[in-house]
Amino acid sequence: MSSAAWVQRLSNDDCSSYLRQAIGEGLFERHDWILIHDLNLMEAKYAALDAAFASESLHAVAVKANPVVGVLRRLVARGAGLECASMEEVEIAARAGCPPDQIVFDSPAKTRRDLAQALDRGVVLNADNFDELARIAALLEGEDRGALKAHVGLRINPMVGEGAIAATSVGGRVSKFGVPLEEAQAEILAAFERWTWLTGVHVHVGSQGCTVAQLVAAAKRIEALLVTIEERRPGQIVDVDIGGGLPVSYDTATVAPCVTTYADELRRACPTLMSGRYRIITEFGRAIHANCGVAASRVEYVKTYGGSAMAVVHFGADFLMRPVYNPDDWSHEFVALDPDGRVKTWPAQPYAMAGPLCFGGDFVGREVMLPALTPGDFVCARDVGAYTLSMWSRHCSRAQPLVVGATADGPLEPLRAAETPRGVALDWEQPREGSS
Numbered sequence: 140m141s142s143a144a145w146v147q148r149l150s151n152d153d154c155s156s157y158l159r160q161a162i163g164e165g166l167f168e169r170h171d172w173i174l175i176h177d178l179n180l181m182e183a184k185y186a187a188l189d190a191a192f193a194s195e196s197l198h199a200v201a202v203k204a205n206p207v208v209g210v211l212r213r214l215v216a217r218g219a220g221l222e223c224a225s226m227e228e229v230e231i232a233a234r235a236g237c238p239p240d241q242i243v244f245d246s247p248a249k250t251r252r253d254l255a256q257a258l259d260r261g262v263v264l265n266a267d268n269f270d271e272l273a274r275i276a277a278l279l280e281g282e283d284r285g286a287l288k289a290h291v292g293l294r295i296n297p298m299v300g301e302g303a304i305a306a307t308s309v310g311g312r313v314s315k316f317g318v319p320l321e322e323a324q325a326e327i328l329a330a331f332e333r334w335t336w337l338t339g340v341h342v343h344v345g346s347q348g349c350t351v352a353q354l355v356a357a358a359k360r361i362e363a364l365l366v367t368i369e370e371r372r373p374g375q376i377v378d379v380d381i382g383g384g385l386p387v388s389y390d391t392a393t394v395a396p397c398v399t400t401y402a403d404e405l406r407r408a409c410p411t412l413m414s415g416r417y418r419i420i421t422e423f424g425r426a427i428h429a430n431c432g433v434a435a436s437r438v439e440y441v442k443t444y445g446g447s448a449m450a451v452v453h454f455g456a457d458f459l460m461r462p463v464y465n466p467d468d469w470s471h472e473f474v475a476l477d478p479d480g481r482v483k484t485w486p487a488q489p490y491a492m493a494g495p496l497c498f499g500g501d502f503v504g505r506e507v508m509l510p511a512l513t514p515g516d517f518v519c520a521r522d523v524g525a526y527t528l529s530m531w532s533r534h535c536s537r538a539q540p541l542v543v544g545a546t547a548d549g550p551l552e553p554l555r556a557a558e559t560p561r562g563v564a565l566d567w568e569q570p571r572e573g574s575s
């Protein structure tokens with residue numbers, strides 16, 4: 140059951156049943172579009188992840204994929220940690236109730252102030268480079284090492300090559316992140332010899348467009364490094380953070396790899412790394428959230444110009460930034476539903492799905508085959524639970540939507556209120572720091 144949940148996407152019928160519930164609860168009397176996150180499915184995906192790895196592992200779900208605190212609280216209640224890429228995300232993680240020792244802080248731009256706070260809080264802190272390690276060393280100068288609560292690791296670029304999507308691949312020969320393994324092996328070993336508080340290694344190569352073989356190859360290179368460090372500093376390495384990274388399916392034709400396959404492959408290829416001697420940390424984001432989210436919008440207008448039909452909906456590049464600006468790499472499937480929330484049936488015709496923003500390229504999909512649409516119908520975008528709201532763009536100052544959580548029974552749970560025009564205006568007006 141857990142493996143099936145890992146690859147499960149919300150179906151057209153799921154979209155319909157959640158939409159009908161939302162209509163029944165009167166949400167579309169106040170909102171033009173809403174986001175629905177299936178909390179049960181998300182928890183089932185988390186359970187599959189938890190079951191695939193040894194029980195002492197720490198699964199720090201990436202906040203950048205979905206920072207809605209009500210969503211994160213559900214994961215933390217299940218024992219999840221949270222991976223944070225900024226101090227803002229560390230704050231979000233704390234608000235979600237995540238214990239500091241289950242917060243993993245990664246960022247390539249940590250300031251001395253960020254590092255001091257992270258050490259004080261006692262989080263798992265992954266340094267991106269040697270200069271950052273030197274800053275940490277300076278902060279620890281004269282401190283009682285025995286009292287150090289934080290775990291400190293070093294991010295390694297395993298240099299296993301890029302995946303199919305360049306912008307989200309970070310394991311190529313040159314990467315923005317981490318210390319390149321082949322180029323800097325001697326310095327890496329010297330850092331572990333010099334700083335006994337350096338007790339972790341961290342790797343992340345990307346997710347969408349990456350293969351399981353690539354992720355396993357990265358872990359294998361880290362394992363070889365571990366063995367070498369172990370020879371020189373036996374017992375120093377405590378944490379092995381293998382990052383996030385499994386791709387998900389965004390369309391009916393693609394089957395996503397399962398986390399149990401990944402964990403089995405890791406155990407086969409990296410027996411030392413997975414021996415139980417180290418705490419394995421994971422940082423999945425997309426694979427936990429993407430397939431759990433649906434955006435439901437009323438169709439505001441349908442226009443036909445030059446023989447091509449265009450449906451205007453309420454989410455655009457503000458919400459689906461990657462599909463609009465980089466449609467070759469990112470796309471979503473859409474479902475057409477009638478004003479009562481029932482799935483509309485064929486025959487289909489091509490629609491351009493126009494967003495609400497004031498620029499000509501704001502199309503969340505082109506040539507989308509859908510049954511005939513009329514104003515007042517609904518369109519749902521599937522698989523929008525990750526890297527959508529978290530990448531919100533303020534273009535045209537449109538308000539962010541209501542986010543609700545769906546569970547098997549009971550009403551939709553409000554997780555995050557919609558912004559209001561007044562709220563957005565006030566946000567642009569705040570003249571002083573700390574006034575918002």
Ligand SMILES: Cc1ncc(COP(=O)(O)O)c(C=O)c1O
Nearest residue numbers: 201343346383384422423424425
């Ligand atoms: C360091 C790090 N960890 C984890 C993640 C989450 O990865 P994904 O959502 O692709 O699983 C990312 C994504 O950017 C990342 O940069």
